[in-house]
Amino acid sequence: MPKIVIDRDSKKEIIRMIDSWKGKLSWEELCIYISNNLGLDNIVSRHTLLRHDDIKIAFANKKKILKETPTNNIDIGDKALEKAYERIKTLEAKNSRLEKEISVIKEQFVRWQHNLYKYNYDMNLVKSRIDEVLPDFDRANRKNR
Template sequence: MTKRRARNLDDLAIERIVGVLDGWSGKLSWDLLSDAIEKRLGVRYTRQALDKHARIKSAYQVNKTRLNKVSSPERHQKISAVEVGALTERLNRLEAENGRLKVENDSLLEQFVTWAYNAYLKGLTKEYLNTPLPRVDRELTKVASRKDVRRGDKG
């Protein structure tokens, strides 16, 4: 029996995978992530397929860094009631912030789709739109403004 190719990652699948990473605790590796995704989505993706998507790659790297900072003795410390209260307050604040950021993100994605469509109508290519901004040479600006001041130029 041959293995069937996994379906392409769409926005919904990427969102769900990033959600898996957001809630991750314990050891994290691409293989463990692939196992968790297979359990949740019923499809197994390779490390290469997951790493190819910027949101997944970024979420993986952020969580890997976060998990490496938390050493095992710190994870198993007992905490006081005051600390529980502070953590609960922080959790509530972060949940509210997360909700607000999701709304902002959805709005920005909607704006991006509008811009992409309008750019398409004008015949602008992805390569053209991804051209880096020109480098700002602040030193040149300072020198030019000093010359203007010395000459008494206005405005």
């Protein structure tokens, strides 16, 4: 059975790495960078990363931003101001990525809604059932199985 390299926490960290990436971005450079920062013995493959849609979206979005942004580095001189400038760039990349993810989710919702209607599901019944409250789950008192 293959070793699971990308879990929920490492996926968030990988997306953060992509959002804060500076300079030329390629899958090869990203794989090496991720492997070094996550302390992996082997270099994670591009195919492993491509299995995760949110990583694909983050990568494509960052590539687009890097292509559109001029590469001339501004030497401000003030370290705090330069750090703030970098923080702004990282937050802009994150914001752009999140907007793209929201767009994908909205498209998926509309597709599901259309398909439910197409197959003659009672939309009122679906709505009443899909909006049911989740049951409470007490993890503290859960017994190990």
